[in-house]
Amino acid sequence: MLVASMLKAMLIMLVAMSAIPAGDAASKILTSDLGVAPTYVVWTRFLIGGLVILPFTWRAGLSVWRDWRVWFRAAFIGLGISCITRALQLAPLADVFGAFFIGPLVSFVLSVWLLKERANIIQAVLVLIGFFGVLFIVRPGFEASAGLGWALLAGCTYGAFLTVSRWLTGSVALGGLMITQMVGPVILVSPFVIGQFPEFTPQIAKLTLISGLGSMIGNVLMLFAYKMHEASKLAPFVYFQLISAAVLGWLIFGDWPDAWVIAGMTLIIVAGCTSAVLQSTRPIAARA
Numbered sequence: 100m101l102v103a104s105m106l107k108a109m110l111i112m113l114v115a116m117s118a119i120p121a122g123d124a125a126s127k128i129l130t131s132d133l134g135v136a137p138t139y140v141v142w143t144r145f146l147i148g149g150l151v152i153l154p155f156t157w158r159a160g161l162s163v164w165r166d167w168r169v170w171f172r173a174a175f176i177g178l179g180i181s182c183i184t185r186a187l188q189l190a191p192l193a194d195v196f197g198a199f200f201i202g203p204l205v206s207f208v209l210s211v212w213l214l215k216e217r218a219n220i221i222q223a224v225l226v227l228i229g230f231f232g233v234l235f236i237v238r239p240g241f242e243a244s245a246g247l248g249w250a251l252l253a254g255c256t257y258g259a260f261l262t263v264s265r266w267l268t269g270s271v272a273l274g275g276l277m278i279t280q281m282v283g284p285v286i287l288v289s290p291f292v293i294g295q296f297p298e299f300t301p302q303i304a305k306l307t308l309i310s311g312l313g314s315m316i317g318n319v320l321m322l323f324a325y326k327m328h329e330a331s332k333l334a335p336f337v338y339f340q341l342i343s344a345a346v347l348g349w350l351i352f353g354d355w356p357d358a359w360v361i362a363g364m365t366l367i368i369v370a371g372c373t374s375a376v377l378q379s380t381r382p383i384a385a386r387a
Contacts, residue, residue, distance in 0.1 A: 108327040109336055109371075115320035116340040120347055122313025123187060125306045130188040133303060136295040137184040140310060142288045144180060147311025149281035152319065156274040163275035168267055173283025175260035180284070180314070182253035190246025196344055197234065198250035203337040204230055205258025214265055216329050222374060229338040229370040235363030261325075261337075268326050276322055281315065336374075338367040 122144065129135040163169060179202075186195045207226050210216045267276060297303055324333055342364050 104327055108324045108333060111320050111324040111327075112333055112336040113339050115317040115324065116337060117317075117343040118313045118320070119317035120313075120340055120344040122310045122317065123183070123344075124347055124351065125309040125313065126184050127187040127192060129303065129306050129310065130184060133297070133306075135297045135303065137181065137188055138288065138292050139295045139297060140184050140307070141177070141181045142285065142292040142295075143307050144311045144314045145177070145281050145284040145288070147308065148315030148318070149278070149285055151312070151315055152277050152281060156278040159272060159275040159278050163271060163279060166267075166271060168263060169271065169275070169279040170283060172260060172263040172267065173279055174287060175256050175263060176280060176318075177284030177287050179253045179256035179260055181288070182249045182256065186246050186249035186253060188246075190250065192344070192348070194247055195250040196341060198247045199254040199257070200230065200338065200341065201251060201254035202257035202261070205255055206261035206337075209258065209262040210265060210329070213262065216265075225370040225374045229367050232338065232341075232363040232366030232370065235359050235366060264322065265325055265329070273322060273326055277319055280318060280322070336371050338371060341367060 126140050126144070129140050130137050183195065183199055186199070204226060207218070207223070211218045264276065271279075324336075345364065
C-alpha cells in the first residue's frame with residue numbers, strides 16, 4: 100500500500116513538473132519576444148486556470164476564504180509567478196531556473212522546521228544532491244543581476260508556497276485549495292494589470308492559453324501529490340522540472356544537452372528515485 104501510494108505520488112509529480120515548464124516557455128516568448136507586460140501574463144495564467152477548474156470546485160463555497168492561510172498561500176504563489184515571469188524576461192532561461200530551484204530546498208527546511216515533518220540525514224543529503232545536479236545543469240555564473248535577483252525571490256516564495264500548501268491540506272478540502280490558488284492571485288494582481296493588456300493577435304492568444312493551462316495543470320497535479328505524501332519526501336521530484344525544461348529546450352529551440360547537463364540530470368534522477376525507494380520500503384513517520 101505504501102509503495103503504491105509513493106509511486107502514484109511520484110508519477111503525478113513528474114507530469115506536473117513537465118506541464119509547468121511548458122507554461123513558462125510560453126511566458127518567456129510572450130514577454131521577451133513579443134514585448135507583452137509580465138503583469139498581464141501572470142494575471143491571465145491564474146485567470147485561465149481559475150475558469151477551467153471553477154466548474155469542479157465551486158462546491159468549496161465561500162467559507163474557505165475565511166481562513167487567512169489561503170490568502171497567505173495565494174499571495175506566495177502570486178508573488179512567485181510574478182517574480183519568475185519578470186526574471187524570464189530579463190535573464191537567460193538556464194540561469195533563471197538555476198536560481199529558482201532554491202525553492203525545493205526552502206520547502207524541505209520549512210516543512211521540517213515549521214510543520215514538524217520528520218526527515219533524516221539521508222533525505223537531507225538527497226535533496227542537496229538534487230540541488231547540486233541543478234547547478235551542474237545550469238552552471239550559472241550567478242553574477243549580480245536584476246534577473247537572477249527576481250529568480251531567487253521567486254524560488255524562495257515558491258518554497259514557502261509549497262510548505263503552506265502542506266500546512267492546509269489537513270484542514271482545507273482539495274477543491275478549496277485548487278480554487279483559492281487560482282482565484283486568489285487573480286484578485287490580488289488585478290489592480291496592477293490595469294492598462295497592461297496587449298493588442299491581441301492569434302499568436303498572443305495561443306501563447307496566453309498555453310501559459311495559463313500549463314501552470315494550472317502542473318500546480319493542480321502537484322496538490323494531488325502533496326495530498327498523498329509529505330512535502331519533505333516529495334521535494335526531490337520537483338527537480339524533474341529541470342529535466343522537462345531541458346527536453347522542451349531541445350524540442351522547441353534545438354538546444355541539445357551537453358555532458359554537464361546529462362551529469363546533472365543523472366544526479367537529480369538518482370536522488371529522486373533513491374528517496375522514493377527509501378520512503379516506500381518503511382512506514383511513513385507521523386507528524387508531531
